[in-house]
Amino acid sequence: MLQTDLTKLLGIRVPIVQGGMQWVGLPKLVAAVSNAGGVITALTQPSPTALRHAIRETRALTDKPFGVNITLLPTINPPDYEGYVRAAVEEGVKIFETAGSNPGPLIKFFKSRGCLVIHKCTTIRHAESAEKMGVDILSIDGFECAGHPGEDDIGGLVLLARAAKELKIPYIASGGIANGQGLAAALALGAAGVNMGTRFMCTVESPIHENIKQKIVQSTERDTVHIFRTLHNTARVFKNKVSMEVVAIEKRPGGAKFEDVRDLVSGQRGRLVYENGDPDFGIWSAGITVGLIDDIPTCQELLERMEREAEGIIGRMSSLVTPRTKL
Template identity: 60%
Template structure:
């Protein structure tokens, strides 16, 4: 397959593994890259910039193919040392960075100076246009179906993608709600030149997640996600479990709630422990609505080959209707 995304990133297939907290580690990133896609190491999963340097080197022992690093920039009372993480990325010779959250404009010049290609993830066209003006090389457009933070506009990919394709000059990557070749074909037809998947890659052999969590996602339907933090205007789509049910119930109680009321439930360390121990109801587990499309746990290589085959089949089928 050849699109502006495959050419920009130097990959065989225009399929990118999303940067996922606690999940974007060397094992998964290298497997996706070896399968022909673009694996992503998540910077803030690593406690320090030096730990990120070591994780990048560990990834290089597992693949000689291109891979990137995700840096999610979020507001915080005590933010991580983002500039030091950027320097670690540059020092390690990484040439592809996925940014998310707040605008990466403060770091674009430094990254560009060292030949780094920047893909910025957005949940709205206005933010994508801003990223384009700031000089990013591509944008990943995240529809409302996605796991994690879908923004507050509630626009699904079926509308968001073609609007973005009409207004942007740089290539776009479809993100949110994609888990098979049919979805990939649809994304390409809507104007995307690649796809980004998070939830689907969580349910692969190489994902560093306990099998109990993977199996729970396999057994789930498209109705088994919850939208947390709606009342706090920081919406997050997660797997429906006891924790997310309790968070939403707390938000909906008379008088509402403050973040401090749910902080113990949603603590990152608790979510990480759940992913590692397999305690499905032990913490927050991010998941998109595409869990309704997932019914097996393949290797990354099996998944990518199947998706590309299915994508071609569905595009050919649709073209056949025009004869």
């Protein structure tokens, strides 16, 4: 078994967390990840009351720990963050994944309620300030990730090596991980575990349409693209007709305003991709791990396989070390 600070702090068996995913982090998937750490995505729920129901539904499906993700990024309609936060805390949730801009007040509130906070960030300077704010675990999100990688474009290998040098609290690796090799590599880079999104989208229990899972299986690492680069809200999404249209609009002389792409990128439209199974219907987040994913296992099969692969790799790596002979 792989025992790390992450498994100890969260009370989970496998050092893997299923991170927040808009339209995907629903009770069925969260509960299926039960041996690792599942996270309900708050903003996927239409209201704080719906979030309460999702928390209760998850609890009915698993007695294992799970958390709630709150992401603070630009949105078309401002969410009732306070309402979501209050609902989750009142429902007794003790683990939160935070992400996005200006998380200070949120982190302070969760800590004042005795909650454990995993904060996701894409730079070492943001990780250091979150550390000062008292978060318990940092989720270090490399450029490979789905969704918002920040604007610094630093890949996981360098970011994690920097984290090992600079951070005092445990951190997990996020972005680019989909198998036991990724897990073992993250542990070698000092991480206490990994966070995965895209890989969990492509599992039996994931609530998205079967066609989209098949699309992920067929895709290569060249099938994602960045949108919103020019709006300083970069997001890695699946390369399709809609995302390529957004990129073309952003490249027009004089650039684009958000209003120019708003109807194309709306999350409500993207949600329908997962419902109707048409990969070209709207924008949907995907990491470059689409190039590593070639099956649709159950969450349990996936976790057991990753654990086994990582243990095997770690065993083989240690056998590379032989006693030094005198020159």
